[in-house]
Amino acid sequence: DGGITQSPKYLFRKEGQNVTLSCEQNLNHDAMYWYRQDPGQGLRLIYYSQIVNDFQKGDIAEGYSVSREKKESFPLTVTSAQKNPTAFYLCASSGQGGGRTEAFFGQGTRLTVV
Amino acid sequence: RKEVEQDPGPFNVPEGATVAFNCTYSNSASQSFFWYRQDCRKEPKLLMSVYSSGNEDGRFTAQLNRASQYISLLIRDSKLSDSATYLCVVNTDDKIIFGKGTRLHILP
Numbered sequence: 386d387g388g389i390t391q392s393p394k395y396l397f398r399k400e401g402q403n404v405t406l407s408c409e410q411n412l413n414h415d416a417m418y419w420y421r422q423d424p425g426q427g428l429r430l431i432y433y434s435q436i437v438n439d440f441q442k443g444d445i446a447e448g449y450s451v452s453r454e455k456k457e458s459f460p461l462t463v464t465s466a467q468k469n470p471t472a473f474y475l476c477a478s479s480g481q482g483g484g485r486t487e488a489f490f491g492q493g494t495r496l497t498v499v
Numbered sequence: 500r501k502e503v504e505q506d507p508g509p510f511n512v513p514e515g516a517t518v519a520f521n522c523t524y525s526n527s528a529s530q531s532f533f534w535y536r537q538d539c540r541k542e543p544k545l546l547m548s549v550y551s552s553g554n555e556d557g558r559f560t561a562q563l564n565r566a567s568q569y570i571s572l573l574i575r576d577s578k579l580s581d582s583a584t585y586l587c588v589v590n591t592d593d594k595i596i597f598g599k600g601t602r603l604h605i606l607p
Contacts (some may be wrong), residue, residue, distance in 0.1 A: 418595060427586070427599030428543070435593060439529050443594070475542055479595060487533050488588070490542035 388412065391476050391491030398463070398470070398498050406461045406494045408476035415480065418488065419460035421445060422473040431474075434459055463496065471498050502526060503589050505598035513606050516577050520601050522570040522587030532563055534572045535586040537600065543586055546572075579605050 389410040398404045408417065417436050420428040430443030432454040448467025453459055459478075463470045473495050489498040505522045512518045518536075532549040547554065549561040549570050560573040570587055582605045587598035 416595075420597070428597040430594065430596070433594050441593070473540075477595070479590075485544045486531070486590075487548065490544070493542050 389476060389478050389489050389491040391494050393494060394492065395498045396437075396494055398496060399423070400498055401465045403462055403464050404470075404496065406463070406474055406496070407475075408459045408461065409457055409490055410456060410459075410489075411477045412480070412489060413458070413477055414478035414489075416478060418477045418479075419443075419449070419451065419461045420475045420477065420495075422475060425450070428475065431461065436453070470496055472496060502596045503587055503598040505587050505601050507599055509602035511604045511606055512577055514579060518574050518577055518603060520574075520585050520603075522572075522598055524531070524568050524570070524587075524589045524596075526589070526591050527565075527568060529568075529589045529591050530542055531590040532570050533588040533590075534559075534570075535560055535588055535597075537584045537586055539583075540606070546585070550599040551553060574603075577605050579607060581605050595603060 392407045408415045419431040419432040422428050429445050431449050432451040434440035437456050439454050450462045476491045479488045480486040502519040503524050529579045534546045535543040547556050549563045551563050553562045558575045562571045584600040584602045586600045589596045
């Protein structure tokens with residue numbers, strides 16, 4: 386089955402710790418994206434990547450970092466510099482090296498800082 | 500001007516009524532357009548693509564007006580199961596932009 390997988394589904398982090406969220410896709414998509422969603426709010430773009438070894442900042446990149454060493458994988462690290470990291474994180478991918486096709490989403494990771 | 504703008508709602512609509520969502524986008528070079536549905540605490544899922552000629556899928560009709568940079572979604576004969584948040588999505592050459600979504604509550 387082709388799809389996009391995020392793990393873990395729920396994640397708890399102590400203040401001051403870095404944490405990495407996993408996103409893997411087997412759809413052979415070039416483009417991958419990370420979004421953050423707060424309760425009752427829309428999706429905000431954190432980082433996106435159109436091709437391996439290249440990525441761009443979105444609207445709220447501060448306190449986050451990413452890597453794109455493989456086409457299938459686009460992990461997101463939430464660093465201790467992110468002041469309010471508790472949120473729902475969604476990873477998505479799309480084909481054709483850009484925004485020409487629809488995005489497919491993983492099931493999301495709920496991060497809670499305790 | 501925001502890249503993609505939608506009325507946040509909520510829209511409270513009786514079952515069986517027709518409901519319309521509107522969306523505007525700022526980048527005239529945008530290339531493709533979609534409506535997504537998001538249920539509470541779930542990931543967004545594609546509802547339908549939007550084409551300049553307009554397209555229909557059962558009770559759902561989507562329209563695109565490139566000149567006005569405007570997208571619409573019409574739901575006819577609304578069902579209780581249509582209650583969700585509807586997201587307008589615009590793709591440029593390099594990224595996908597989501598509107599904040601419009602919440603819809605269908606009332607029995």
